[in-house]
Amino acid sequence: MKKLLVGALALLALTACNKDCKDAALQQEAMQFGSNIPALNLRMANNAFEANDAIGISMTGDATATNVEYKTTAGGATATFAPAATGLTFAEGQTVNFVSYYPYSANATTDLAIDLTNAQTDVLYSNNLTGIKTAKAANGANHVLQFTHKLALVSFTMTGLPAGTTIASAQLEGIVTTSSMKIADGTLTNGTTTATQKLQLKNGAFAPTIVIPATNANAKLVIKLSDGKSYSYTFANLALQSGKNHKFNVTLASGAITVDQVNGQISNWDVVDGGNVTVVPDNTGGVTPPPTPQPTTGELLFPGADFEDFAAFKGTLNSRFGLQAYATEAAGAGRNGSTALHIKNTPSGNDYIFTAENKAGKDFSGKTKISFYIKGTAAGKSLSCNVYTDGRNYKAFNVGDVNNADVNVSVAANNQYAGSITANDWVKVTLDITGLTLSTSGNLFSLKVGKEVAWDLYIDDITIE
Template sequence: MTKLGTLLFASTLLFSSCQRSGGCGCEVDDPYAKGKGDLKVSSNIVQPGTRVAGEVWEASDAIGIFALNEGQALGATNYATNAKYTTASAGNSVAFTSVADGINLPSTGNIDLVAYYPYKEGVTTELAFDASDQSKPALIDLLYSNNQKGLNKQNEKANLVFSHALTLVEFNITTEEGLAINDGTIALKDALIDGKMALATGAITTGTKTATPSVKVKSVGTNKYKGMMILPPQALAGKEVTFTLDGKTHTAPLKIAQTQSGLKYTVEATYKKDKNQEETKLVIVEGATISPWKEGGNNGDVIVIGGEEAPVVPPTPQPEPNPGADTEPQPEPQPSEAKPLFPGANFDDFEAFKASLNDHGLNALASQVDGGKTGKALHITGKPKGNDYIFNTTAQAGGPTSGKTISFYLKGTSKKSISMNVITTDNTTFAYNLDAVGEKGHVVGPDDGNIVLQPNAPKESKGKKIPANSYTQGGIDTKGQWIKITLNIEGKSLATTGDLFAFKVGGKVDVDLMIDDFTIE
């Protein structure tokens, strides 16, 4: 087979703020117009603004791509191994071209793709990293993609969806009015900084090397400053963080528990003068927020450090022990925060959503529309020939593996009800069936609130276990309102490979439904 040369990687990346200086005002040529290859690859990182500080691609950024014969595991017999592709220019929309011979689609059969960033020569099955130097965060912001399957001569367009492999710790500092930070650093003592990423799965193994990584404090607005640190997953509770602000040092322990891949953990801090207006103190409000990196855990209570002595906070009163009680008093449950169930789960980033689907793709009855619960939504309209899958998402590297509930919003009408599938690690498919909504089922009032569904275990049919989906006659009518549907998944370990979640509608009837905001918590 003649080598055609270059595999082209066209990337449309959306970033929210604080782009790298310089930018790119130039136009990028259409790489497909130059006849450089037959495999066409586009990409987006999961959700807008997910690279550190909303950075764009820089000139000479490089990724590595592995091509595998369909269904083959990454290893010693790849179709192509660690092919290097590099940007010619900087910007949000850029083209990646190969340095040497590119990868061509096979004349027969299909291939799957695995890609990672940043490129490293000689990589075969795993990528080693060291996060001790935080001066160029993009170079340690490991990205991973394995969503693209089944490419061939007739299906040459791929859309790689990248997700983060490490952890982001973001320190946000708010200063008192009239108090500026001209020079500042943040250092984390004895942090684990090395490890390896398995290229077959994107899984991170944290190493044993420790250091005190340091990041600069940058102004991001009036009285607002930020420092961001990328680290492998680890327990940060008790680790000492030091803020050096205009020559004054303030130290406190973190209370963040075990961090996870792809999650962002936020520490809020307030920098102010003390009552004598001579010294300064730092008030750290430790907590976690939902972010484009997905939300992390809870970092604990408020810590006051530096300046005048921190006030003593009296302990929270506890109930007196009851000798006759069978059990000890239990702590109040802490609220959790919802995160997207799959890429593009609010349907605003439609390409990310479609790239998360299995080989069957999106049903022709479904399309992206305006007017969602928030932003855009998925609209399902028409008359399906049977009890049809509308979509089936696949498990993503760094995606959710457990939770208590899956929720989404529903609006519209259907002559039959709907059903959802949740797949677990042992490849068991649990069905969640929504009974009729409206006059003949769940009553929709002025404020319907939430309909909670319980799982139905698979049923036996001819010696096989099949999902217990059902589609109730009487259908759905939400009376023009958005209603919330919640699936109870407590105690289930979600699939980490293959199919994860499916949405189905009843067949041979008119359907006009909108769905939006699929989350897990």
């Protein structure tokens, strides 16, 4: 398997020591690693190991060994890994731990160098086997190395191409393309410079591309079609997460490319939903821009504002207010099956659900809208939001009545909770922040609920544009 790989590698039985063995040392000439790879919907090569695929295994504890190479003896979904040279050994009665990674590198005694600038590599890591004392598990089964994806994945699909037209090239410019992984614990340390990485194509269409997990400011997506026309979009913040599959649907219509980031589940890559972006024609490709600006959609207002990375969301919160105990992570309940914030309680006061800070010091100059989505009910009260202008002072926005239709909200004199919410499906709430200067430090955005009514409401995708 030269490219993408998921599944588990089984640590086969260590040959038991017979009574004549000196020091009860396990004789491991027969020690091998097997593979059990489930079928993939998404892969670069196939869903099986190929001949001579290699992994590196290190052992710690009462016995140690560093970066021992094991290779497949033949390809196939149930391929067997055998030592490339001397195999691992430990004495009966000793306790050891195993870590493993793919692909093997002879230089990876402490760190594995990763460079995706000109090549695709799916880096896998396993550290689940700890405290191992016996050749087999208690139930007699083989010990299993469970691997996780350390890098990120981007997947694009494209519709609306003119007849006979294909994608000639596509790339992400200004992104991190190098990193290194610490073998001991799987920690990634990214390079400090950015470069251009080509997106994978197959038969004139997009194929999945592995990328370095990183937050890339001002990364640029450039797509060139076979008719010579070029299109581009600059991301304010392209956040790529380890083990996540970032899916984009690309549609060409009316002289522009629209890109929607969507949810879905593909194999055991997780999927993140980061809102929508629009790709417009690139003048350098000889295409005349449309006469009117194309509609744009927002970026996340703060890290975790789509609630996919709940730890990141909580990390932005004001320590004074924190997060209400009745506001919880709701996996699978968000838009398109994503994660949402669930508010379920009958509060005795007009509570702050949370207050997010601008800890990154972002400048929101020129932004005119903050939007978020709601679904659910609050009978007899509504939401109020604070948008902070200097970390302390704020403008209030009162959502008011919501009855299964999108709402637009202007600045109010103060916080009010009059209204009622009925949203049987996702409803978009848009705050008009035209002319406001948002805080570049301290408090940025608060969400509040009215008191003494039953709330059962989901919040998702808080963005700014």
